Amino acid sequence: MNGMLLAAGCGERMEPLSSFIPKPALEVLGEPLAASALRHLAPRCRRLVANLHRHSEAVRLAISRFALANGTEVAFSRETVLLGGAGGVAAARPLLGPGPVLVANTDVWAELDLDPLVAASAEDCAVLALIPHPDPRRWSGVELDPRGGVTGFVARGEGNDKTYLFTGFQLLGEQVVAALPPPPGEFAPVWEELRRRGRLRGVVVSGAWREAGTPLAYLELVLARLGDASWCHAASLVAADARLVRSAVGEGCRVDAGARLTACVVTGGAAVGAGSELRNCLVAGPVAVPAGAHLEHALVLPTGITPLR
Template sequence: MRAMILAAGLGTRMRPLSDLRPKPILPVRGVPLLAYPLAWLAHHGVREVILNLHHMPEATRAAARAWAPPQLALRFSDEPELLGTGGGIRRAAAFLRESDPSLILAGDMICDADLGALVAAHRARGDAATLLLRDDPRADRFGTIGVDESGSVRRIARRFDLGGERGAGVYVSVNVIAARAFDWLPEREAFSHLDDWLAPRLAAGARDVRGELVAASGFRWEPVGTPAEYLAANLRAQPLPFFDADARARALGARIEPDLIVGPGARLGRGARLARAVVWDGERVPDGLVAQDGVFAGGAFHSVSGARAEPAA
């Protein structure tokens, strides 16, 4: 099976951290964020993955090659100009349609959903597209996609609504796509995959774009799109059956503690005291720095909650 990881965005919500490194390779518990979805896909039998690249593309390319499981063959789709989620998919469509179905997912999350079960449900129904939805208590924060009693998508957030909704869940940016769905991609360069590819199909009366609604207890989903989410993902253990990130990070020299993650090769200066914090690999924290709730990266402490770094008395 083939898959695509969407990794070309600028990561504007993650600034200033994404000004230093592209969001897909920000270190989470001592390893690049991208390592998690790569391991997840390999665990579920995916053998070929394409990533679209734009912001600092060589850094993402190098990290993907370094952290991809050996059974994964990687390809890259460079986007000198951003194409949106749909445009990125369109550029990779020739590669993806050779796998029926293929998987398309965002690169800024940690997830352990059962992709095998999702693909099986998609195939059993003969869907053109299946979107993974989570009955998530954070629905007010992320918005939802609504479905009817058969699972057919009827609403996308607040911008598309056909009526007839019987349930809703948070869209976790995981999609199973049949090869035939690529036949109705818009004939333009830049567009949204939801609004400009799938929504028009639904508006025309199709019922083969469905949401697979799963209880929150059914799988782990950790979005990593903002500095606050990034810090939370680092300070929360990620017990995944397919990837022991902590063990991999410690083997490289990382220090993993309940409220402090110090990346490989990083050093805390004498008297420095950090709490609920992340120190990126290779950084040198100055002597006497006292700070909490933030990230030390690029030679500076970036507060997440508003706490300020200050020298020790």
């Protein structure tokens, strides 16, 4: 079995943050967001490939650094034009080689037991890893029959509490991979064709799952990982009298004397000036919060300060 990390998206929902830091490279307590997907795939896959498009070098460096530190090699499929999910896998076939492909999105943080997904592998099927739906009004849902066949997809907001949530992990059988149409292309039409032929299945897996599709969701993810603690990267500079409450200060970042941070994330080389007071803020990229600033529920970027959404 081989593995594919889908890391080539443009990150529209993450804007304006993704203009400075690509989503797969966002720091989660010292690791890139893509580390979660890589950690699931590496023990199970002979070869690993990640596709790249926007901010390709930053994504490549983030994934390569984590992979090297964990004894894993990743090959990269560069896309000069965005090819979509299915198109990305199709274009990477020469790097992946023969066999089924375990595919993972890189915009979620998960701790899932994927053994049931791997056990359900079939050469002519695609199998989706699902969890009981946590919020049908927020995300679309997947309908299953009693034997695990996917019968349809339900748009978000329809409130069907009997659906399941697609986790971003799927296993494509070898025949499915070989039959993928030439890129570009998304998975939706591939899934629909397989569903009509009874070759699209779902398995319910257990474990923790969080999405990180927007700046606010990213902040909430990091805060959830922190719990009641704070965290500072070894390569950050935090003044001895700065006060951090449930906050994270990332690699290359600085927090000056007397600053107070509550439920904040400082990342991407950002700095917080002396005496500043920040609450529920995300400060990212080459930017410095002025000394004495008071900010709440704000996204602070080199281009300015906007409400955090």
